[in-house]
Every structure is written in C-alpha cells, then in structure tokens.
Amino acid sequence: MDLQSGTVVASFYFLSSYSVTPCDFIDLTLSKTQRKTPTVIHKHYQIHRIRHFYMRKVKYTQQNYHDRLTQILADFPKLDDIHPFYADLMNVLYDKDHYKLALGQINIAKNLIDNVAKDYVRLMKYGDSLYRCKQLKRAALGRMCTIIKRQKQSLEYLEQVRQHLSRLPSIDPNTRTLILCGYPNVGKSSFINKVTRADVEVQPYAFTTKSLFVGHMDYKYLRWQVVDTPGILDHPLEERNTIEMQAITALAHLRAAVLYIMDVSEQCGHSLEEQMELFKNIRPLFANKPLIIVANKCDVKRVEELSEENQKLFKDFEEEGISVIETSTLTEEGVMQVKTEACDKLLSYRVETKMKGKKVNDVLNRLHLAVPSKRDNKERPPFIPEGALLRRKAMEVDIPKRKLVKYWDLMNKNEKYDKIPEIWEGHNISDYIDPDIMKKLEELEKEEDLREKAGEYESDTESEDEEMQEIRELARKIRQKKKLKILESKEKDVHGPRMPRTVKKVEKKTLEKEMSSLGIDMEDKSNSHYADQARRSRSVTRKRKREASEAPASRTRSSSRPPRDVSGVRDAKMLKKVKQMMKNSQRDMNRMGKKGEADRHVFDLKPKHLLAGKRKSGTTDRR
C-alpha cells in the first residue's frame, strides 16, 4: 500500500523480517556478536590488542541494535507524511498518541544504546588487564540488553500494528471512487459483491462488515474503486466507536461519489424515518460529492407500495436534484443503472473540477481540434450503393434460403430438411458434388503416367551449368587423392617419436613438385616468399672447400637468425637508444660494486666516522 498520494501498489511487505519479540531480539543480537567477532584472546597479548578485541565487541553489538531499531523507525509510516485519509484511519485504529509514543520510546532506546556504547568504549581505553576489559564489555552488553528488555511493551504493540497495517486494503485516495454508506444490514456488501469481484461477507446480523473493503470495477475503459464501509448508526460523533469511525473517515477524506443505501423494506431493523434522520445528520459529509440514493431491497417492497409520507420523502430528494434509484441486489434489478449513473456523475464532476483548476490551461493551450471549413453550400451526404443496402436488409431478416427443398427427390423423404454437413468421415463433401468426378480422376491419372514416363520427375543433371560440373569433378578428384594419402601414411613405417609436420621445413623443390602435380603453375616466382637461404649456403660451401676436414655437425641455429641484442630493433637510432637504456640500468649496480640487481649485502653496519668522536653516543637525532 503506498501511503503517499501516488499509485496504488502492493501491500506492506516491510517488517516481515522484523517480527521479533524482545527476548528473541536480544538473543539474536548477542549470538550474532559471538559468531561474527573474533573469540580467542589470551592474557599475554599486548594490551592494545586486548582492548581492541573487546571494544570491537561492544561496538558491534551497538551497531546491530542501532541498525535494527533504525529500520523499525524508518519502516513505520510517519503520520505527518502520509495522505490525511490514511493518517486519520491509523489514528482511528491505533490511536495516534500511543503510536507516536511507542515510536518515540524506540528512538530513545536507540540513543541510549549509542550513549552506553560510547561511554564504555571510552572507559575501556583505561583498561590495563584482560579481566578489566572483559568486565567492562560484559557491563556494556548487559546494559544494552536491559534497555531493549524495557522496550518490550512498545515492541509488542508495534508488532500488532504492523500485522494489522499489512492487511489494510489499498485504497488510492485520488482515483475514481464510489463509497457505499448507510445503516447496518441495508445491502452495501451485497451491492459491492454484485458490482465488483470483491468477496465481502454477507450475513443477516448487523456489523458483519467491520472495516473498509475495496473492490474494483471497469466502466468506460476506466478502473473504478468501490469502497464498502461498515454500517453507521445514528448517534453523535463523540459516541461513535472504532468501526463506525472508519466509515466516517472514509467519507470525510475520499473525494468520491457517495451512494447512500436505504432499506425500503425495513428488514434491517430500522425504520425509514431513522434512516432519513441518519441521512440528515451525515449530510455535511456529502458536501461537494455527487450523491445518489439507492432504495435497496425493492424486490420485497417497492417505493410505490410505501405509505404516503414515505413516498413524499423520496419525492423531496428528487426535487432537490438527488437521483433516487430502486435496486434489488437479489434480482440485480437497477444495479447496473446505479453504477452507470454514479460513474457518469462522478466523471462529470471530476472533469468540471479539473476544468476549474489551474493545470487545465497548460493542456488546453496545446490542444486544438481541427475542423475542415466548408468550401461551398453543396450538400455531400455519404453514398451507399443500393446493392449494399439490399444485402444488408437481406442479412437482417431471417429468410429461409432453401425454398425449393420440398421438390427434391430423395430416397428417404425424411432426410429432405436435414442440415448438410461439410465434412463426413474425413472426406470433404464438396469434393463429391461433381457428377463427372470419377471420369476426371481417371483422366488425371493417365496424365500422371505419361508424365512419369517422359521422365519429368527425375533429377535433371543437364540443368547444371559448366561451373557446377567442374566443381563436382574437382571434388571427386580431391576425395580420391585424400584416400590415397591416408593409405600412404599408414604404410609409412615410423618407429619412435614422431615429429610434428610443422617442425620440418618444407623444401622448395618438393613444394614445387607437388603443386605442379596438382596442376598449379609454379613458374612465376616474382611474388614468392622463399626463405633467403640459397645465397648463404653457396658462400659457406665455398669456404668449406679449403678445409674439407671440418664439417659442421648440425646447424641448429640458422645463420639467418639475428643476434638477441639486435632482434626486434628497427634501425640504428633505436639500437643506440636500446644500448643506452641498458647502460643506465646497470650504472647504479656497478657503482656500488654489486654483483647483480638482487645483491643487497651491506658492507659496513657501523661506519666509524659516524660513531666516533665527540658526537659518538648519546641521543643525537641526526647523523
């Protein structure tokens, strides 16, 4: 329930986790402190550690209590911040003073707990032993729990308020509303049951409805609220009890159409005069509200059957301009009429109010209804062709279409006027209407045979163009070659570990041979990316001819690979910079005579020049 003047939303979900009794509250918080703060401490720890340990517990407990109480305070609505209808309703139901007092007590408790924690934390700073700090923590926690124990009554009261509050119906005070009022047992709840989907209890005893109920209905594509109130008896305002006061509150604060329901048959136990008295007494509440008098239970007694004086009363209403409608919620007579009239009245009233208001002009300024202006005085009515008119007439009248059925010659005369079905045993009847149908079927079948023989349904390979055929040819070749290769590799007898294919370098010759066997032209070498090995190998082999004894065992490193300090370097300028950087990083190390960047050996811990002489010992601050 949104208590602000806004949209109607769901009921109070809050506080579902806060329904705690005081002793539960205390147990919860203390066990939480025990679980969530460190528990192990020893006498021999340093005193600041001991102090911190216990201070933490005190502060943690204080924080928990503070948070819980703040949440409670925040979730309960402040009577000054909500719509006056709800403020008044809550006053009626829960007594504003008691409510405010309870919340005030909670607030005080919260502040007291904060103060306790502050004091004890301050004291703990002077704790010089584990025992003392522990006792202080115990005292602090005990005090906080006592404060909560004292709030038991407030918390219980607030819990009850919360439960009741969550079940209040969500009435939007600003939308279109109809309020039903009247004596008890006149038929308000039956009315709302008829008109909306609300299921209010209807019983023959008075005060069946003990609080406000709301139902929703639709009219003119709009949503309407209908509020059912408990019955009001005729006594002055001071003597009214809580139940009646709820009805009065609704009447006083909701700007709605009022339906004053009267029991014409006097079955409710109150005479018509008494009902009139009540009406007069609460008339001031109906000021500025569209009003309709509903004469209910007219199935038992109609207004015409009443005595003269009573009928005169109703006539007075009519004269004043208040419409009186007879209804019976039992036979549903007049209920719709009441609904439409009340809704129309309220709508027009609301529109009027809005027009009188200030906001209308903002909207009206932007609205403009464009009407085409007349060109000349010629009449141009809409044109409907005659055929259409005739057809429409034909459709309206229920003419039997099959006039000639009586002349039909059927085997079984009784079947003449039977309705002809459309589908029978899975067959479509209209398929069999044609008398030549079997002949046609035979002809069709013959045609089909001919077509099949002509080969129309075979797959046509001639429709494929040259390209497709080539592709198919190629695919076939590739498949064949793949199978051959697989067989070859299976035949290879390789013992031992297999090197992956990418390790071995592919030679130019083998590459050219394979590609040419596949049909690719390898003569054009302008765009080739062959590695630059050819030239090098020639020069090396020349040298090798002089010293034939030495032959290189294996060239693990290709001589085409650049040395590390120039790999990745683009040009001479970059090379120079790189060398400079290297030298810079090594400079400090070398100056200190360090072996490397990880060498942290200190040679002289007590240098003589600092510790000798007149300033050698003592409390000199600088050296």
Next chain:
Amino acid sequence: MPQNDYIELHRKRHGYRLDYHERKRKKESREAHERSHKARKMIGLKAKLYHKQRHAEKIQMKKTIKMHEQRNTKKKDDEKTPEGAVPAYLLDREGQSRAKVLSNMIKQKRKEKAGKWEVPLPKVRAQGETEVLKVIRTGKRQKKAWKRMVTKVCFVGDGFTRKPPKYERFIRPMGLRFKKAHVTHPELKATFCLPILGVKKNPSSPLYTSLGVITKGTVIEVNVSELGLVTQGGKVIWGKYAQVTNNPENDGCINAVLLV
C-alpha cells in the same frame, strides 16, 4: 486482493483441510521428540543457554505438579504455630535473652567510642599503590618516573582545575571521573542515581581519600535532596553517606548502599 480478515473468512467458508486436524495433532505429539532430539544434538554456547532455559522450565513444571498434588492431600498446617513459640521444656530460659540485649548495648557503646562505624562492608581488600597508581615515564630519555596516573575511578569536585601539566604529580584522567552514583536505600530497596558530593574515606589509604579515588568499600557523600528526607527538627537532609559495593573500574558505574 486479500483484505482484512481474509484467512478467518476463508476458514469460515471452506473449513479446514480434510486432514488438518489429524496433521495438527500428530505434529504436536511429535514436538516432544523433536525437542529432546534438539537438546541432545546441540553443542556449544547455544546448547548451554538452551539447557539453562530448559532446566528452569522443568523446575517450574515440577513445582506446579507438586502444588497440584499437595492440593489433593491433607497436611499439617505449619502456619498455625506462631514464631517464637517455644516448647514447654525451654520456657524458663527467657531470662537469658534480656541479658543478651544488655551486653549488645554495651558493645555498641564501646564501638562508638572507638570511632568504628557500622558499614555494610566492614572488610575490604586493600589496594596497593602499584594497582591504583600507574607510573608515567617522562623526560627526554623517558627516565624520570615521578608522575603517577590513577587507574581507578575517581571523583573530582566541581571547581577542580588541573595543576600545570609540568608540575602535576597525580594524573586523574577525564575518562575515569564520575559524578553520579547509583545509591540503594537498604530499607526501601529502591535505587536512585544521585550526584556525589565528595569522597569521605577510602579504606585502603588516606592518600586515595585525598585524591578522590573510589574503590570498593569507599565511603562517599551523596546528595539526597531528591529523596526528600527531613530531620525531626524539620530541616531538609541533603547529604548522606553511602558505601560503594562494586568495583567501579570493572563495571563502569558506581553502585553504593546508603548508610542510614
């Protein structure tokens, strides 16, 4: 939308589930087993708390059962015999009680002459200097140790101002200064939070008295104008002595008993 008493309304219209009553009955009978299972399996602090609570419950139950049983049986009424009633063979010993009264009077007069007051806590543990006063080292090399800081709760009067920090020998930290005490009236059994007027005597040492150190057993003077006591002559009593009954440095508050 569920409104007002929708649960009760539903119960009224549709009644309960067909097996509702049976299930309820069975659940309630199972509760005893579940409780005992829980009590057996619980461990730790939770278990201790639970067992304590359960023990108290059981004692209550046993008492009520016993009371019910007592009602059914007839017993000798103990209250009919008045207090102080003595069997016949002791009747002629009355004379001795009067002598006892006289000797008590003499003893009291002697005590008053000696100046010993009757206090609720006659004997208190003496607090040594190392316990009450902490040594504060000062100086550039932290060698001078003539300052002392009070580690117990103390009271300083209203017009108290510190000596210049360089010269003050005894430091009484602000965090440990208290102005109010919770004083219990022994006959009324009511406790009031009264402001302290001063420290009368600290049983451990006169030094502490002069410093205003409050430990267990200290006699303090409290402002009792709140209580509205009046002397026989019609004068309003506004100060009375009270003796401290707890260790204020451990509890963070001063609890005292009024000396009437």
